[in-house]
Amino acid sequence: MDYLRSFGSAAVSTLVQKSGLNLPFSLGAKVYSCETFWTLYDATKREDGSLVSVFEYDLTHPLNKSTIPLARNSLRKLRTVRHPDVLRYIDVVESDSAICIMTERVRPLPLALSQSSSNVPREREDWLIWGLHRISVALAFLNDSASSTHGNVRPNAIFITPSGEWKLGGFEVLSNPKDDLSVIYTMGGLMPDAMACAPPEVKKDGWSALKDVSVSAADGYALGLLLHAVFNPTHPPPPTAQPPHPPPPVSSRGAIPLSVFPSFKKLLNPNAKSRMSPKNLLDIGMAESGGEGHGFFVHNRLVKVCAGLDGFTLSSESDKASLLRTLKESASSFPPEFVSYRILPCLASALEFGGASAATIVPLVLQFGKNVAPDDYGSVVVAPLVKLFASADRGTRIALLDSLPEFVEKLDKKTVVDKIWPNLQTGFTDTVAIIREATVRAIVLLSPKLSDRILNNDLLRHLARLQSDPEASIRTNTCILIGRLGPSLGYNTKRKVLVPAFSMALKDSFVHARVAGVMAFMATAECFEIEDVASKVVAAILGATLDKEKLVRDHAFKAVELFVKRLEAHASTMPETASTEDGGDDLAARLPGAYTQAGLVNSATGAAAALTGWAVSSLGKKLAPADMQTTISSTIEGSTLTPTINGSASPLPVTPISPSANPVRSKGLQLGGNKAPTSTLADEVANEAGQGSSRLWNDDLIDINADEGDWSAFESAPPAVESKLASTTDSLGFGITLRPSSPIPDEWGAMASSSRPTSRSSTSHPSQISRTLSPHPRRSIVSSPLAPAFSPASSTRSTPISSPRPLPNTADNTPPTSMAGMSKEEKAAEMARRKEERRLRIEKLKEQKKNAAAAGKV
Numbered sequence: 021m022d023y024l025r026s027f028g029s030a031a032v033s034t035l036v037q038k039s040g041l042n043l044p045f046s047l048g049a050k051v052y053s054c055e056t057f058w059t060l061y062d063a064t065k066r067e068d069g070s071l072v073s074v075f076e077y078d079l080t081h082p083l084n085k086s087t088i089p090l091a092r093n094s095l096r097k098l099r100t101v102r103h104p105d106v107l108r109y110i111d112v113v114e115s116d117s118a119i120c121i122m123t124e125r126v127r128p129l130p131l132a133l134s135q136s137s138s139n140v141p142r143e144r145e146d147w148l149i150w151g152l153h154r155i156s157v158a159l160a161f162l163n164d165s166a167s168s169t170h171g172n173v174r175p176n177a178i179f180i181t182p183s184g185e186w187k188l189g190g191f192e193v194l195s196n197p198k199d200d201l202s203v204i205y206t207m208g209g210l211m212p213d214a215m216a217c218a219p220p221e222v223k224k225d226g227w228s229a230l231k232d233v234s235v236s237a238a239d240g241y242a243l244g245l246l247l248h249a250v251f252n253p254t255h256p257p258p259p260t261a262q263p264p265h266p267p268p269p270v271s272s273r274g275a276i277p278l279s280v281f282p283s284f285k286k287l288l289n290p291n292a293k294s295r296m297s298p299k300n301l302l303d304i305g306m307a308e309s310g311g312e313g314h315g316f317f318v319h320n321r322l323v324k325v326c327a328g329l330d331g332f333t334l335s336s337e338s339d340k341a342s343l344l345r346t347l348k349e350s351a352s353s354f355p356p357e358f359v360s361y362r363i364l365p366c367l368a369s370a371l372e373f374g375g376a377s378a379a380t381i382v383p384l385v386l387q388f389g390k391n392v393a394p395d396d397y398g399s400v401v402v403a404p405l406v407k408l409f410a411s412a413d414r415g416t417r418i419a420l421l422d423s424l425p426e427f428v429e430k431l432d433k434k435t436v437v438d439k440i441w442p443n444l445q446t447g448f449t450d451t452v453a454i455i456r457e458a459t460v461r462a463i464v465l466l467s468p469k470l471s472d473r474i475l476n477n478d479l480l481r482h483l484a485r486l487q488s489d490p491e492a493s494i495r496t497n498t499c500i501l502i503g504r505l506g507p508s509l510g511y512n513t514k515r516k517v518l519v520p521a522f523s524m525a526l527k528d529s530f531v532h533a534r535v536a537g538v539m540a541f542m543a544t545a546e547c548f549e550i551e552d553v554a555s556k557v558v559a560a561i562l563g564a565t566l567d568k569e570k571l572v573r574d575h576a577f578k579a580v581e582l583f584v585k586r587l588e589a590h591a592s593t594m595p596e597t598a599s600t601e602d603g604g605d606d607l608a609a610r611l612p613g614a615y616t617q618a619g620l621v622n623s624a625t626g627a628a629a630a631l632t633g634w635a636v637s638s639l640g641k642k643l644a645p646a647d648m649q650t651t652i653s654s655t656i657e658g659s660t661l662t663p664t665i666n667g668s669a670s671p672l673p674v675t676p677i678s679p680s681a682n683p684v685r686s687k688g689l690q691l692g693g694n695k696a697p698t699s700t701l702a703d704e705v706a707n708e709a710g711q712g713s714s715r716l717w718n719d720d721l722i723d724i725n726a727d728e729g730d731w732s733a734f735e736s737a738p739p740a741v742e743s744k745l746a747s748t749t750d751s752l753g754f755g756i757t758l759r760p761s762s763p764i765p766d767e768w769g770a771m772a773s774s775s776r777p778t779s780r781s782s783t784s785h786p787s788q789i790s791r792t793l794s795p796h797p798r799r800s801i802v803s804s805p806l807a808p809a810f811s812p813a814s815s816t817r818s819t820p821i822s823s824p825r826p827l828p829n830t831a832d833n834t835p836p837t838s839m840a841g842m843s844k845e846e847k848a849a850e851m852a853r854r855k856e857e858r859r860l861r862i863e864k865l866k867e868q869k870k871n872a873a874a875a876g877k878v
Contacts, residue, residue, distance in 0.1 A: 044111050045072055045122055052128045054176050055212045056083045057192075058091070060128065065110070071125040071182075072110060080117050087210055090192040091119050093203050097191035098123070101166065105158035107179055107189035126179035126187060133175075133253050143353055145277060148250050150322035151178075151186035152243075153305065158188040159243060159298035163236040168196050171204045171230075173242035174217045175249055183361030197235050204230065216257075217242040220265055220290045236297035243298055244287030251275040258288065265290035280305075282313035321350055322358065329366035333373055340377050344384060351387050359388045360400045368404030371416055382408075382419035386426045402430050409443040414455060417447065421458040428465045436469040448482040453491045460486065460497045464504055475505065476513045487521065492530035499525040499533060503540030506547045514547045523560045531569045538564055538575040542582055550590045558583050 048062035056078070063074045077091035078084055084091075098109040098121065111122040136144060155178060162168050170177075170188070177190025192211060195202035208214060208227040215222075219241035221229045230238055248258050252274035260268050268288065273281045283304055286296035304310070305317030317323050328335070328343035335343070347363065354363065367385050371378055382405070389401035405427060408416055431440070444466070447459030460483075467475065486498040502521050506514060522544075525537030541561055548557050561583070564576035842850065 043113055043120075045074060045120075047074060052131055056081050057087060057212055060126075062125070063122065065122070073123050073126050075121045075123065077119040077121075078117075079119065087192075087207075089203065090207060090210065093194070094190075094192045095119060095121055097194045098189075101162070101191070101194075103158060103161050105154045105161070105186070105188060107187045123189075124181060124187075126181055126189075129175045129178035129180060129186070129250070130253075132180040133250065140353075141275075143355065145275075146320055146322050147184065147355055147358075149277070149280070149316060149320045150326070151180075152247060152250070153302070153317045153320065153323050154186040155188055155246070156243065156298045156302045156305070156317075159236070159239050160302050162188075162194070163234075163239060163297065164299055167198070167235060168194055169204060169230065169235045170194055170239050170242075171208055172211060172217065173239055173246055175246065178246070181361070182357055184355050184358040185362065197230055200231075217245055219292065219295075220263070221292050223263075233292040234297065236299065237292040237295055240287050240295050240297045240301075241292075243301065244284055247276065247280070247284055247287065248274070251277075260288045260290075277316065279313060279316040283316075321346070321353070325350075325354075325363065329363065329370075332366065332370045337377070341380075344377065344380050347384055348387070351384070352391070354388075354391075356391050356393070360392045360396055364388055364392075364400055364404070368408070371404075371408050372411060373413075378413060378415040379419045379422075382416070382423045386423055389427070397430060402427060402435075406431070406435060406439050409440050414450075414452060417455060418458055421447075421462045424462050424465055428469075431466075431469060433469045433471075436466055437471050437474065440466070441470065441474060445478065445482060448486060453489075453494065456486065456489065457491065457494050457497060460494060460501055463501055467505055467508065472510065475508060476510045479505075480513070480517060484521075487524055492528075492533060495525070495528055496530060496533040496536045499536040499540055503536070503543045506540075506544035509547075514544075515549070515552065518544055518547060519552065519556050519560060526560065526564050531572060534564065534567060534569070534572045535575055538572065538579050542575075542579050545582060545586065550587070553583050554587055558587075 044067065045063040045065055048064065051060045051062055051073070053059040059076045059078070061074045061076065063072050064070070065072050077088075077094075079088055079091070095112060095114070098107065099112075102108075107126065108124040109121065110124065113120040113122075136147075155173075159170060159173065162170055170191070171193040172190040173188075174190070177188065179187045179189050181187060193204045193208050195204045197204070205227050208222075218227075219238050221233065222238065245257060245261060248255070255274055258268050258272060259266055265288075268285055270281065273284070276284055283296060283301050286294075287301065289295040302317070304314050307314045308318055309315070325343070325347065328339070328346075332340060332343065351359075364385060367381050367388075371381050371385075385401065385405065389397060392400050405420065408420055411417065444459060444462065447455050447462075450456055450459070463470075463479065467479075470479065483498050483502055486494055489495050489498070499522065502518070506518055509517065518540075522537045522540045525533050525540065528534050528537070538561060541557060545553075558580060561576055561579045564572055565580065567573050567576065
């Protein structure tokens with residue numbers, strides 16, 4: 021109760037205390053009071069929180085005892101009289117102590133005149149004439165349609181809505197003059213300051229004199245006094261209001277417009293029968309012709325705008341275009357409240373019906389919205405526009421999307437996700453291409469306000485479909501959009517979506533779509549992991565470097581340069597060698613200086629050998645672990661290698677190799693898919709040993725019955741590939757000639773006799789790689805490298821490899837000719853020659869084996 025008393029509403033407090041009523045409103049600040057008769061409060065409707073006003077009639081005040089019937093008459097008339105220009109009744113709370121009438125939110129005219137925001141005389145004049153027009157319409161309705169006399173037309177009975185519209189109130193003495201017991205006859209004089217607006221006949225003969233005049237006589241005279249009061253609020257009433265009621269001279273008009281002044285004089289005519297009625301004033305003011313003193317209403321900007329807005333949906337297209345043109349030209353001259361609460365709601369309502377004018381209305385709404393107070397912008401401008409996204413009219417949708425940049429900053433994330441996105445996404449599948457394209461462009465602005473679920477799921481599904489759109493511009497803009505969205509996507513989404521999406525754009529038939537694909541790669545460069553840059557991104561862009569269009573090629577080369585620089589920057593931070601799993605150094609780190617990259621560059625072979633070492637290392641790293649099973653065991657000084665054959669063990673003396681700090685292994689490089697595995701070779705060796713072959717270890721570890729040798733892959737390859745592959749293998753050191761009886765010296769003190777070269781880029785723990793081969797117990801081999809050792813230098817390298825015990829020569833020791841620099845025909849001839857040499861060696865080995873078997877039988 022203290023809250024209510026703090027605003028001076030003792031009557032309302034008493035009402036609540038005594039009756040226990042639950043008021044339908046929350047009372048706010050006191051706005052105005054008409055002496056002790058009524059008090060106006062701002063209030064809020066409890067049901068929906070809308071703004072309302074409350075007129076409180078305190079029935080307990082001593083001075084108000086006699087006016088209680090007037091308060092009840094006001095309530096009764098407000099309930100029954102409904103008109104757009106009459107104060108709108110909402111609800112009432114009444115008891116023996118007070119009557120509280122709830123109406124639309126208003127403020128009294130005197131207060132509005134003192135707080136008028138317009139300092140421009142022309143704008144103020146337009147607003148006043150527009151207001152008088154509305155009051156004239158309301159009085160004409162009461163006098164003619166309701167056959168009633170208002171009897172209380174004064175500034176205190178006029179109320180202004182938030183939109184600036186004038187509403188007629190003050191119905192305390194409103195009554196039908198034909199009723200002899202009407203309130204205006206019996207209690208008209210009880211109104212506060214009743215004689216201030218009374219016509220001369222009432223001042224002379226009392227209120228009953230109105231029985232002998234027309235129902236509009238009193239209201240016409242009061243309307244003339246009101247006209248003078250609003251145009252000259254600081255002036256006293258005109259001399260005509262006092263006996264002998266002289267006609268007002270032109271010099272006394274003050275701020276009254278010249279076009280209105282003739283009608284003003286007629287309204288104040290002391291003769292009731294000759295006096296102009298409100299209806300006559302309305303007719304003269306709305307007349308488009310008639311000379312001076314006519315048309316002051318119809319030519320008023322606000323009157324024309326309101327008339328056009330009220331009938332906008334039923335107007336012709338030409339009338340709509342004319343109204344919209346007027347609004348656009350006069351946008352800055354309208355009162356802010358008129359724009360916010362009268363023009364904008366009408367325009368938004370007109371947009372709900374769509375049509376060709378939508379493209380003009382939406383920009384106009386945003387133009388008027390610039391003058392709206394920031395606190396009201398959301399409810400007055402944004403809310404109606406957001407609601408329009410649900411419209412199925414394409415004209416409205418395209419207008420909203422084109423104007424989105426002007427109000428997107430005023431949208432919050434919840435509004436976009438809950439209200440805009442569900443309707444906006446229908447544009448992706450619209451049958452009209454311009455809607456689809458505008459929807460794609462709009463996402464660029466709305467994406468910061470979309471949720472992660474929408475960005476990483478719903479939106480990307482739509483964009484994936486649009487990348488195959490028939491319209492080239494839509495495909496291009498879709499690629500650009502994905503590039504813009506890249507940084508805001510989730511980590512997994514980036515890796516799954518970006519490269520395929522941009523690669524698809526690079527294959528588009530439209531040149532600008534391909535350019536967009538390249539540019540999108542560059543724009544999202546930071547979104548790719550460095551491994552993806554090396555394996556996917558650069559590979560995808562390289563094809564565009566040979567595009568038919570120079571524009572695409574130029575951008576592709578720039579993109580490749582960008583990503584290569586990034587790769588170089590990352591590579592510069594990497595160590596020179598990679599550590600093994602057991603923390604040991606890489607095999608290359610323990611090679612003699614002649615076999616390191618630096619050593620190779622300074623050796624006789626120069627940079628070509630360095631390139632060869634890099635290429636072999638790279639190829640070895642690309643092989644699967646299952647393909648590199650051949651091992652090499654490194655033993656420290658004093659250790660022995662014990663081969664095992666057929667399950668029997670016999671220690672064999674071997675020549676110790678150079679000591680090494682850490683055990684290493686080298687994996688074999690398998691060139692052919694039909695290569696016999698090591699286990700098969702071991703079994704064959706064991707069988708031959710069992711047969712007593714005296715020259716077993718003088719030969720290479722090779723299955724002489726297997727014709728698919730190391731080069732089978734090259735022999736069976738297609739001609740075009742064979743040529744390239746042969747050249748590559750030769751330059752990379754793969755041109756190895758098998759020499760069963762010609763060991764290659766190794767400066768490590770071990771024999772390199774493996775028929776399959778092994779990679780030196782892989783190392784392993786000795787426990788994982790140690791293998792021993794034991795010869796037949798009947799024979800003992802003094803010294804032989806049982807585990808194949810890989811020589812880092814190929815047959816084309818100049819680095820010597822030595823062995824302490826060379827085996828007897830069984831083949832030509834002439835090193836194979838290098839194919840580097842050969843033409844395609846020369847390389848093919850060299851390959852044929854090598855194949856023939858190999859065939860002859862195999863035949864010779866078979867013959868030796870046959871002779872050895874025959875000698876054993878003897």
